[in-house]
Amino acid sequence: MTRGGAHRVSPPGHRRSRDRQRGSSQGRGSSQGRGDSQGPGEAGRGGGPEDLVVEARDLALRFGGVTSLDGVSLRQRRGEILAVIGPNGAGKTSLFNCLTGAYRPQQGSVTFWPRPGRQAELVGRSPHAITRLGVARTFQNIRLFPALSALENVQIGTEVRQRYGPLAAVLGLPGARRAERDGVRHALELLELVGLPHRAHELASSLPYGEQRRLEIARALGTEPRLLLLDEPAAGTNPAEKRDLAELIIRIAGTGVSVLLIEHDMRLVMSVATSVVVLNFGRIIASGTPVEVQRDPAVIEAYLGLADAGAADPDVVDPDVVDPGAAGPAGWKELR
Numbered sequence: 391m392t393r394g395g396a397h398r399v400s401p402p403g404h405r406r407s408r409d410r411q412r413g414s415s416q417g418r419g420s421s422q423g424r425g426d427s428q429g430p431g432e433a434g435r436g437g438g439p440e441d442l443v444v445e446a447r448d449l450a451l452r453f454g455g456v457t458s459l460d461g462v463s464l465r466q467r468r469g470e471i472l473a474v475i476g477p478n479g480a481g482k483t484s485l486f487n488c489l490t491g492a493y494r495p496q497q498g499s500v501t502f503w504p505r506p507g508r509q510a511e512l513v514g515r516s517p518h519a520i521t522r523l524g525v526a527r528t529f530q531n532i533r534l535f536p537a538l539s540a541l542e543n544v545q546i547g548t549e550v551r552q553r554y555g556p557l558a559a560v561l562g563l564p565g566a567r568r569a570e571r572d573g574v575r576h577a578l579e580l581l582e583l584v585g586l587p588h589r590a591h592e593l594a595s596s597l598p599y600g601e602q603r604r605l606e607i608a609r610a611l612g613t614e615p616r617l618l619l620l621d622e623p624a625a626g627t628n629p630a631e632k633r634d635l636a637e638l639i640i641r642i643a644g645t646g647v648s649v650l651l652i653e654h655d656m657r658l659v660m661s662v663a664t665s666v667v668v669l670n671f672g673r674i675i676a677s678g679t680p681v682e683v684q685r686d687p688a689v690i691e692a693y694l695g696l697a698d699a700g701a702a703d704p705d706v707v708d709p710d711v712v713d714p715g716a717a718g719p720a721g722w723k724e725l726r
């Protein structure tokens with residue numbers, strides 16, 4: 391466990407995927423240049439050096455006198471589930487907004503490796519361009535098209551990858567028809583992945599809240615991301631929905647998609663995260679495995695406002711929630 395996010399951490403032992411056994415390394419400098427180029431990770435499966443998929447360096451974001459991010463650096467590897475936690479106003483959503491082009495930080499850079507041999511600087515790109523590169527997100531407040539079916543909502547995501555133009559679609563050219571059929575098939579597969587195949591033709595607005603959250607994830611996955619950002623995906627869901635969500639996040643990461651997760655539900659975070667970074671007042675105050683972070687006095691004091699770990703809410707720092715030595719997903723089991 392180190393302060394300021396400047397160390398390398400190991401993932402908990404319950405991560406079975408080889409990709410996720412490599413852990414995360416937060417806040418270290420990088421020799422990578424900016425802009426697009428053929429990167430050194432050509433041979434690496436994650437694209438970047440050490441299988442990295444994304445690296446943010448020294449991000450600073452200010453709104454007038456308010457500092458949202460103050461020198462934030464983090465690194466994430468392929469297939470890793472990295473949780474960003476911290477109190478309200480700590481800067482978590484600001485970080486997501488910088489990574490996805492919604493905000494442009496005044497300082498710092500974000501390198502993304504969409505695939506082996508390609509790297510791109512994300513700062514300065516539009517949200518749409520970043521989505522096309524392979525970064526998708528969901529939002530704190532659900533943003534579905536309520537009057538469209540679940541299937542149509544996911545198809546909107548898959549359209550990011552379709553190559554035919556509007557004219558080809560209007561004229562019903564064979565290539566466009568084939569692409570549309572493929573899009574529908576892919577959207578149905580994603581509904582299956584998130585456990586909603588039976589809802590395909592129902593209006594998004596008619597789905598229970600927890601299912602709407604999973605539908606949002608399916609739509610984001612429709613863009614075929616390598617990096618998926620989930621902003622409080624468990625907000626407003628019940629315990630059963632949280633368990634389904636935890637299982638889904640682990641399944642998504644198992645497909646090689648890296649998941650960056652903002653979540654206030656610590657039981658969920660501690661159960662699924664490979665590693666955790668803790669933000670407070672726009673700075674990373676700690677990073678490490680879930681076990682390391684939940685025992686860190688600075689985190690307990692800053693984030694939980696508690697004097698010592700022993701007095702903490704068992705839902706938040708229960709050492710039994712995550713068993714780093716277990717062969718299976720022990721933390722996940724604890725949720726049941």
Ligand SMILES: Nc1ncnc2c1ncn2[C@@H]1O[C@H](COP(=O)(O)OP(=O)(O)OP(=O)(O)O)[C@@H](O)[C@H]1O
Nearest residue numbers: 453456457458476477478479480481482483484485
């Ligand atoms: N567009 C904006 N204009 C002005 N201030 C902003 C803006 N976006 C964020 N902030 C400020 O930046 C700080 C960090 O906000 P942010 O939403 O990133 O925190 P957060 O950790 O996501 O909080 P929460 O857990 O409540 O969602 C807050 O002080 C917030 O008021």
